[in-house]
Amino acid sequence: MLAHFQNELNRLKEKGLYRTLKKVTSPVDTTVTINGREVILFSSNNYLGLANHPALKKAAVSVLQNYGSGAGASRLISGNLEIHEELEQRIAAFKKCSAAIIFSTGYMANIGAITSLAGKNDLILSDQLNHASIIDGCRLSTAETKIYPHKDLAALEKILRQALSRHEKGGYNNIFFITDGIFSMDGDITPLPDLLKIADRYNAFVILDDAHATGVIGKNGGGTAEYFDLADNEHLIQIGTFSKAMGSLGGYVAGHELIIEFLRNRARSFIYSTALPPSVSASSIAAINILEKDKALLQSLQHNIDRFKKGITEIGYGSVEIETPIIPIIIGDADLTMEFADTLLKKGIYAPGIRPPTVPENQSRIRVSLMSSHTGDQIDTALSVFEEEGKRLEII
Ligand SMILES: Cc1ncc(COP(=O)(O)O)c(C=O)c1O
Structure with missing residues (x-):
């Protein structure tokens, strides 16, 4: 009976759809310790940084x-x-x-x-x-x-x-x-x-x-x-x-x-x-x-959205129409997207790759989410990694 579930899990692994958890051992902030390493977080819905306020x-x-x-x-x-x-x-x-x-x-x-x-x-x-x-x-x-x-x-x-x-x-x-x-x-x-x-x-x-x-x-x-x-x-x-x-x-x-x-x-x-x-x-x-x-958090969130959008366009990812903190960087191919996400993580930027079935075929993407508490330096660091690795993987 258990074999059925083992087979299903194996099938997920073969299709590259097996999910694993990343362990966070720090407070939820703009930088977090994931699996023992400190990274800048661009994947949280904690848009105003209130989770650790x-x-x-x-x-x-x-x-x-x-x-x-x-x-x-x-x-x-x-x-x-x-x-x-x-x-x-x-x-x-x-x-x-x-x-x-x-x-x-x-x-x-x-x-x-x-x-x-x-x-x-x-x-x-x-x-x-x-x-x-x-x-x-x-x-x-x-x-x-x-x-x-x-x-x-x-x-x-x-x-x-x-x-x-x-x-x-x-x-x-x-x-x-x-x-x-x-x-x-x-x-x-x-x-x-x-x-x-x-x-x-x-x-x-x-x-x-x-x-x-x-x-x-x-x-x-x-x-x-x-x-x-x-x-x-x-x-x-x-x-x-x-x-x-x-x-x-x-x-x-x-x-x-x-x-x-x-x-x-x-x-x-x-x-x-x-x-x-x-x-x-x-x-x-x-x-x-x-x-x-206090409108300051909303204002700094908007400021960060503008800063990231301007930067990502300037480095060659095309213009971003989005007005919200959820910014999809469409890569298309699922494997390339996951490779890019892994590289970003290795370089200290956690912005997850999203692929089918969560999004349609050929619409795989890096989903960047911004927070009001991101500093200008953190955003610029992310942009320079997006530029360096995007060029290396011939995404831009
Ligand atoms: C659009 C949307 N609705 C509902 C939910 C569920 O909210 P909660 O995490 O509080 O269960 C989420 C995310 O988790 C969501 O993205």
Whole structure:
């Protein structure tokens, strides 16, 4: 019986798809010690450097000492601590929504929201490049799910019309468009205003996964809706996580209070899972405090994005259209990409190679992610390694 799993693992190894873990033995910062070596990190979602920020640590330690390490039960039993409700109010206000509900992770927020909101006789239209947790949520829901080509809203509308014309018995109960805000492997931004316009025409909901956008884009770091200056919209359901720019852990859904009340009653990953530890919730609140008070982190992140983009273009990698900290350097060939990533790591730069099945064939890439806390020297060091090794491998 075990032989089956051994064979599967062997198959992954043969196909070059076997995954291994790298051990980090230092605090999570712009430099980390990986497998015993110090490297500059260009692969973290800790965009604002908050994961090791004194204010987040102080908040966590104080709440840990006063309230203990675990919530002890799910929210609906006896795990609903005051700090959870405070965090929900704070994130709702930060996202300019009337209400919010928190989950243990962003993954669980997506699974819980999608599977409870969309069911039998509903239609989901999901962007081709959406995150795995959205894909899993769609699969687990019993809704009819159709994938539209990446950000192609004309195609989305065509697929929608075809589905509506084929559908019998008076139409779907509900229609959902689901999209990442910032796409996690490509760093581009979803065309939210146009998506909402189509949603209005067809009376559809838009579920926006703002995991990589919250704390990153928009004048206050409010995410994709703020970036496009959109007012609160009862058909917009925003999902996110405290685990990336917010430097903590936990997922959330923010939107109309009726939707939130519904999720509290129906989302299985909320109902049947222990509430977040209070100390973790305290870190998330501390992150919101920082974002609300101080724009310096957002400004230095933007400064670093501009510096890296300018540099990488100047050394011959072509122009970069991306406006976010996720910058894909497309290499194409999977083996060459992995060789390049290994070389970068040997030279002290950790920017991972991403290859199929995570990205399409011939779209293998180095995925660089920038942090507000990267120094100019760290970025310039990375650029000079990209130049030297890119030339050696004849990539540029
Ligand atoms: C777009 C997107 N959504 C959701 C998640 C899941 O968030 P979490 O890590 O909090 O589970 C991630 C990343 O992990 C993500 O990239």
